[in-house]
Amino acid sequence: MTNEEKINNSLDTVEYLAKQGFNDKEIALKLEISYPSFRKIKSQNEGLKRAIATGRDQAVRDIEHSLYKKAKGFKYKEQQAIKKKVDK
Numbered sequence: 001m002t003n004e005e006k007i008n009n010s011l012d013t014v015e016y017l018a019k020q021g022f023n024d025k026e027i028a029l030k031l032e033i034s035y036p037s038f039r040k041i042k043s044q045n046e047g048l049k050r051a052i053a054t055g056r057d058q059a060v061r062d063i064e065h066s067l068y069k070k071a072k073g074f075k076y077k078e079q080q081a082i083k084k085k086v087d088k
Contacts, residue, residue: 007048008045013030015055018052024038024039
């Protein structure tokens with residue numbers, strides 16, 4: 001399987017990694033492709049460019065939404081389950 005085929009089969013993964021904040025070099029490492037090859041394929045492959053842009057745009061929207069909620073005074077209480085040891 002060529003690197004381009006590997007990338008085309010992993011576009012959902014690329015989008016997810018971009019959304020998680022991975023840069024191009026880290027994405028290439030996760031896909032087990034050299035960074036220069038990844039850059040070359042990225043310059044020629046519109047699907048790859050679109051997947052990265054979509055993931056990063058979604059991350060930016062999530063951050064904007066969180067900051068907006070915080071600025072408006074959004075608060076919540078987090079409940080955490082705790083195990084309690086019972087003596088018999």
